[in-house]
Amino acid sequence: MSALSIQQVSRTFVNPRGGQTLALQPTDFEVADNDFVTILGPSGCGKSTLLRIVAGLDTPTTGRVLLDGQEVTGPGAERGMVFQSYTLFPWLTIEQNVRFGLRERGMSAAGQRERSDFFIQRVGLRGFEHHFPKQLSGGMQQRTAIARALANDPKILLLDEPFGALDNQTRVLMQELLLGIWEASRKTVLFVTHDIDEAIFMANRVAVFSARPGRIKRTIDVDFPHPRHYTIKTSPAFSELKAVLTEEIRAEAMACAEH
Template identity: 85%
Template sequence: MIKPAQLSIHGVSRTFTGTRGQRTQALLPVDFEVRENDFVTILGPSGCGKSTLLRIVAGLDFPTTGEVLLDGQPIEGPGADRGVVFQSYTLFPWLTIAQNIRFGLRERGTSEAEQKERSEFFIAKVGLRGFEHHYPKQLSGGMQQRTAIARALANDPKMLLLDEPFGALDNQTRVLMQELLLGIWESAQKTVLFVTHDIDEA
């Protein structure tokens, strides 16, 4: 039996209008569906609209045409059902690693005990045990990105959206992070939408 689509993208395009009225088409109309627990890679050169599409799915931008449905409901903004990891290390520099991972849980009103339990679980999962009380500036790029992935997963999203998350890492660290991500995907059973311009990585 074929599973129904978890994410449906129908005729989605994005055009930006400049200050002088000039129009730039960042994303041509696109249609595809993603089923639950799928790992889908969006591959293409820089400037082809990959990140624009991911931002639309994340609810951080809106399509000029078409619609995006998650479990049959239109996406109208950001939500805890989608965890996002960007290429840049988007951690809060004034928070420790544990506090960064617990941030979303705290905002949702999760109990202190559950925050602690979930953050400790994902800190161990991404191999950062012993660094809980460090600040982002004290960590390498790979460790910061592991923290970002742990923060996204701690909220228990239905879908993980990754926008060239390993693009700024050296080759050795990138391979380790790819293996980590695949291991998490297999164990956590999350739907993953992964953007990259690297053919080998795809």
């Protein structure tokens, strides 16, 4: 059984005047246990809509999402979500942010401390536990968000362009950090991006979205071995795969422009 099963999921939005916009065509997709899948597509194609439905933050117009055979009907601790914006509680310290979900679940103070210490160290924030988010850089805030999501031990980690607001150097470092964590823990990951290099570097499979109304039109396996280093981006095989995906996205962008 797949860890995640997306079955004929679509989404239509209705505006205040009653007009309808089809954002996501009926979509079927399967994500296996321990898989790392990136969703790649042009802006506004429905990638984030699909991720929000999987997270339980939005409701499909048709279809359903199953996680380990159980239908998703709302947010749950088995799904950890990391957004592009830094969604930390500004009045809490880094340690308090990471411990928040654990406290809400009723974990003992000792258990909270142990898990938060482990993941704070894992994302390289040892020494910043008592800082507030506004005292940290964007990259450090996003590390905190990832640590908070991982500390809750979700079945699947959902990331919506989590590095999109970062400068290029920080973005590369964060890609390697997250990939290293995945290589060690093998969490199931669904990662939305519009960056082709990022989609290839991070994933075992790339799911290519069509232009809006979106659907997954093609999946491509990424066979580069682990552990990965950013230098694979200079390899001929990486360039070949990038050319294929660039043409896929270009074709969708042109189709969108024609309409």
